[in-house]
Amino acid sequence: KAGVTQTPRYLIKTRGQQVTLSCSPISGHRSVSWYQQTPGQGLQFLFEYFSETQRNKGNFPGRFSGRQFSNSRSEMNVSTLELGDSALYLCASSVDRVEKLFFGSGTQLSVL
Amino acid sequence: QKEVEQNSGPLSVPEGAIASLNCTYSDRGSQSFFWYRQYSGKSPELIMFIYSNGDKEDGRFTAQLNKASQYVSLLIRDSQPSDSATYLCAVKVAGWAGGTSYGKLTFGQGTILTVHP
Numbered sequence: 001k002a003g004v005t006q007t008p009r010y011l012i013k014t015r016g017q018q019v020t021l022s023c024s025p026i027s028g029h030r031s032v033s034w035y036q037q038t039p040g041q042g043l044q045f046l047f048e049y050f051s052e053t054q055r056n057k058g059n060f061p062g063r064f065s066g067r068q069f070s071n072s073r074s075e076m077n078v079s080t081l082e083l084g085d086s087a088l089y090l091c092a093s094s095v096d097r098v099e100k101l102f103f104g105s106g107t108q109l110s111v112l
Numbered sequence: 113q114k115e116v117e118q119n120s121g122p123l124s125v126p127e128g129a130i131a132s133l134n135c136t137y138s139d140r141g142s143q144s145f146f147w148y149r150q151y152s153g154k155s156p157e158l159i160m161f162i163y164s165n166g167d168k169e170d171g172r173f174t175a176q177l178n179k180a181s182q183y184v185s186l187l188i189r190d191s192q193p194s195d196s197a198t199y200l201c202a203v204k205v206a207g208w209a210g211g212t213s214y215g216k217l218t219f220g221q222g223t224i225l226t227v228h229p
Contacts, residue, residue, distance in 0.1 A: 043219040056214040090155055098204065098215035099144060103155040
Protein backbone atom coordinates (compact mmCIF):
# COMPACT_ATOMS: atom_id res chain seq x y z
CA LYS A 1 0.00 0.00 0.00
CA ALA A 2 1.46 3.32 -1.02
CA GLY A 3 2.13 5.82 1.75
CA VAL A 4 1.25 9.49 1.93
CA THR A 5 2.68 11.34 -1.05
CA GLN A 6 3.55 15.00 -0.94
CA THR A 7 4.69 17.13 -3.85
CA PRO A 8 6.87 18.93 -4.47
CA ARG A 9 9.64 17.84 -2.12
CA TYR A 10 11.40 21.21 -2.18
CA LEU A 11 10.28 24.71 -3.08
CA ILE A 12 12.09 28.02 -3.21
CA LYS A 13 9.98 31.14 -3.44
CA THR A 14 10.40 34.85 -2.84
CA ARG A 15 8.44 37.07 -0.50
CA GLY A 16 5.03 38.05 -1.78
CA GLN A 17 4.59 35.01 -4.00
CA GLN A 18 2.07 32.29 -3.38
CA VAL A 19 2.55 28.54 -3.26
CA THR A 20 0.41 25.42 -3.53
CA LEU A 21 1.40 22.14 -1.93
CA SER A 22 -0.19 18.81 -2.72
CA CYS A 23 -0.90 15.73 -0.65
CA SER A 24 -2.25 12.32 -1.65
CA PRO A 25 -3.31 10.28 1.38
CA ILE A 26 -3.05 6.54 1.84
CA SER A 27 -5.73 4.77 -0.15
CA GLY A 28 -8.88 4.51 1.94
CA HIS A 29 -7.91 7.33 4.28
CA ARG A 30 -10.39 10.18 4.24
CA SER A 31 -8.91 12.52 6.84
CA VAL A 32 -5.99 14.76 5.91
CA SER A 33 -4.20 17.00 8.40
CA TRP A 34 -1.55 19.60 7.65
CA TYR A 35 1.27 20.65 9.98
CA GLN A 36 4.05 23.20 9.82
CA GLN A 37 7.36 22.16 11.37
CA THR A 38 10.11 24.60 12.30
CA PRO A 39 13.09 24.18 14.64
CA GLY A 40 11.79 26.85 16.97
CA GLN A 41 8.07 26.04 17.09
CA GLY A 42 8.04 22.33 16.43
CA LEU A 43 4.97 20.81 14.80
CA GLN A 44 2.11 23.28 14.57
CA PHE A 45 -1.36 22.22 13.43
CA LEU A 46 -2.69 24.05 10.38
CA PHE A 47 -6.00 22.37 9.51
CA GLU A 48 -7.75 19.06 8.98
CA TYR A 49 -10.08 18.00 6.19
CA PHE A 50 -12.55 15.16 5.99
CA SER A 51 -14.91 14.47 3.11
CA GLU A 52 -14.02 17.78 1.45
CA THR A 53 -14.89 19.74 4.61
CA GLN A 54 -12.54 21.54 6.94
CA ARG A 55 -13.24 20.10 10.36
CA ASN A 56 -10.66 21.92 12.40
CA LYS A 57 -8.29 24.81 12.00
CA GLY A 58 -5.20 25.93 13.87
CA ASN A 59 -4.07 29.43 14.76
CA PHE A 60 -2.58 30.52 11.48
CA PRO A 61 -3.41 33.66 9.49
CA GLY A 62 -5.88 33.56 6.64
CA ARG A 63 -3.02 33.48 4.15
CA PHE A 64 -2.94 29.76 4.85
CA SER A 65 -5.79 27.88 3.24
CA GLY A 66 -6.55 24.41 2.07
CA ARG A 67 -9.03 22.21 0.37
CA GLN A 68 -9.80 18.56 -0.15
CA PHE A 69 -11.09 16.90 -3.27
CA SER A 70 -13.58 14.08 -3.66
CA ASN A 71 -10.75 11.55 -4.00
CA SER A 72 -9.40 12.73 -0.59
CA ARG A 73 -6.36 14.40 -2.13
CA SER A 74 -5.65 17.71 -0.47
CA GLU A 75 -3.90 20.94 -1.29
CA MET A 76 -2.77 23.78 0.87
CA ASN A 77 -2.08 27.26 -0.35
CA VAL A 78 -0.04 30.04 1.19
CA SER A 79 -0.49 33.47 -0.31
CA THR A 80 1.71 36.52 0.07
CA LEU A 81 4.63 34.52 1.40
CA GLU A 82 6.70 35.88 4.26
CA LEU A 83 10.21 34.93 5.34
CA GLY A 84 8.73 33.31 8.45
CA ASP A 85 6.79 30.86 6.32
CA SER A 86 10.00 28.97 5.60
CA ALA A 87 9.37 25.56 7.10
CA LEU A 88 8.74 21.91 6.48
CA TYR A 89 5.07 21.37 5.67
CA LEU A 90 3.84 17.93 6.57
CA CYS A 91 0.66 16.26 5.50
CA ALA A 92 -0.74 13.32 7.45
CA SER A 93 -3.65 11.03 6.76
CA SER A 94 -5.84 8.78 8.86
CA VAL A 95 -8.82 6.57 8.14
CA ASP A 96 -11.53 8.87 9.45
CA ARG A 97 -10.97 10.10 12.98
CA VAL A 98 -7.83 12.08 13.70
CA GLU A 99 -6.02 9.28 15.47
CA LYS A 100 -3.04 7.36 14.22
CA LEU A 101 -1.57 9.75 11.71
CA PHE A 102 0.65 8.63 8.86
CA PHE A 103 2.91 11.39 7.65
CA GLY A 104 4.22 12.13 4.19
CA SER A 105 7.83 13.11 3.54
CA GLY A 106 6.93 16.77 3.60
CA THR A 107 7.56 19.80 1.43
CA GLN A 108 10.51 21.94 2.45
CA LEU A 109 9.59 25.53 1.63
CA SER A 110 12.23 28.24 1.59
CA VAL A 111 11.15 31.86 1.25
CA LEU A 112 13.88 34.26 0.17
CA GLN B 113 1.77 27.09 29.68
CA LYS B 114 2.25 25.00 26.57
CA GLU B 115 -0.44 22.44 25.83
CA VAL B 116 2.05 19.60 25.58
CA GLU B 117 5.46 19.75 27.23
CA GLN B 118 8.28 17.27 26.99
CA ASN B 119 11.32 16.93 29.20
CA SER B 120 14.12 19.04 27.86
CA GLY B 121 16.88 17.23 26.13
CA PRO B 122 18.96 16.17 24.66
CA LEU B 123 18.97 12.84 26.41
CA SER B 124 22.01 10.64 26.09
CA VAL B 125 22.06 7.03 27.26
CA PRO B 126 24.53 4.18 26.78
CA GLU B 127 23.61 1.24 24.60
CA GLY B 128 21.61 -1.33 26.53
CA ALA B 129 20.25 1.17 29.06
CA ILE B 130 16.66 2.27 29.59
CA ALA B 131 15.72 5.60 28.05
CA SER B 132 12.89 7.45 29.77
CA LEU B 133 10.98 10.15 27.92
CA ASN B 134 8.35 12.23 29.65
CA CYS B 135 5.44 14.38 28.58
CA THR B 136 2.82 16.43 30.40
CA TYR B 137 -0.35 17.94 28.94
CA SER B 138 -2.65 20.69 30.09
CA ASP B 139 -6.09 19.75 28.70
CA ARG B 140 -7.92 17.33 30.99
CA GLY B 141 -10.23 16.50 28.10
CA SER B 142 -7.40 14.85 26.21
CA GLN B 143 -8.42 11.43 25.07
CA SER B 144 -5.65 9.70 23.23
CA PHE B 145 -1.88 9.81 23.47
CA PHE B 146 0.75 9.02 20.92
CA TRP B 147 4.49 8.74 20.62
CA TYR B 148 6.17 9.46 17.31
CA ARG B 149 9.79 8.95 16.35
CA GLN B 150 11.45 11.29 13.89
CA TYR B 151 14.84 10.55 12.45
CA SER B 152 16.89 13.48 11.23
CA GLY B 153 15.64 14.60 7.82
CA LYS B 154 12.66 12.24 7.93
CA SER B 155 9.00 12.60 8.80
CA PRO B 156 7.46 11.44 12.09
CA GLU B 157 6.38 7.82 12.39
CA LEU B 158 3.98 6.43 14.96
CA ILE B 159 5.56 3.99 17.40
CA MET B 160 3.11 3.80 20.33
CA PHE B 161 -0.37 4.89 21.32
CA ILE B 162 -2.25 4.60 24.60
CA TYR B 163 -5.80 5.44 25.56
CA SER B 164 -6.25 4.16 29.12
CA ASN B 165 -4.44 4.68 32.40
CA GLY B 166 -1.63 2.24 33.02
CA ASP B 167 1.09 0.67 30.95
CA LYS B 168 1.13 -0.58 27.40
CA GLU B 169 4.03 -2.63 26.17
CA ASP B 170 5.14 -3.32 22.60
CA GLY B 171 8.49 -5.01 22.25
CA ARG B 172 11.16 -2.81 23.81
CA PHE B 173 8.74 0.11 24.16
CA THR B 174 6.42 0.80 27.08
CA ALA B 175 4.01 3.71 27.17
CA GLN B 176 2.66 4.81 30.54
CA LEU B 177 -0.35 7.03 31.10
CA ASN B 178 -1.56 8.75 34.26
CA LYS B 179 -4.56 10.93 33.46
CA ALA B 180 -4.91 12.20 37.03
CA SER B 181 -1.40 13.63 36.84
CA GLN B 182 -1.78 14.50 33.14
CA TYR B 183 1.41 12.65 32.43
CA VAL B 184 2.49 10.22 29.74
CA SER B 185 5.86 8.61 29.33
CA LEU B 186 7.76 6.33 26.99
CA LEU B 187 10.34 3.83 28.17
CA ILE B 188 12.76 2.26 25.73
CA ARG B 189 14.46 -0.82 27.13
CA ASP B 190 17.78 -2.16 25.85
CA SER B 191 18.36 1.06 23.92
CA GLN B 192 20.17 0.71 20.61
CA PRO B 193 22.09 3.28 18.55
CA SER B 194 19.31 2.94 15.97
CA ASP B 195 16.91 4.42 18.55
CA SER B 196 18.74 7.74 18.28
CA ALA B 197 16.09 10.16 17.06
CA THR B 198 13.72 12.89 18.19
CA TYR B 199 10.71 11.54 20.08
CA LEU B 200 7.50 13.50 19.84
CA CYS B 201 4.63 13.23 22.27
CA ALA B 202 1.20 13.97 20.78
CA VAL B 203 -2.12 14.43 22.52
CA LYS B 204 -5.54 14.31 20.95
CA VAL B 205 -8.38 16.57 21.96
CA ALA B 206 -11.71 16.00 20.31
CA GLY B 207 -15.18 17.36 20.51
CA TRP B 208 -18.20 18.59 18.66
CA ALA B 209 -18.74 21.99 17.13
CA GLY B 210 -21.52 23.06 14.83
CA GLY B 211 -22.79 19.51 14.59
CA THR B 212 -19.47 18.21 13.34
CA SER B 213 -16.91 16.17 15.23
CA TYR B 214 -13.39 17.48 15.26
CA GLY B 215 -10.08 16.40 16.57
CA LYS B 216 -6.50 17.39 16.33
CA LEU B 217 -3.19 16.14 17.58
CA THR B 218 -1.09 18.65 19.49
CA PHE B 219 2.60 17.82 19.56
CA GLY B 220 5.28 18.56 22.09
CA GLN B 221 8.58 20.09 21.07
CA GLY B 222 10.25 16.70 21.07
CA THR B 223 13.14 15.19 22.98
CA ILE B 224 16.35 14.34 21.16
CA LEU B 225 17.63 10.95 22.23
CA THR B 226 21.15 9.79 21.53
CA VAL B 227 22.17 6.21 22.30
CA HIS B 228 25.93 5.86 22.32
CA PRO B 229 27.76 2.55 21.91
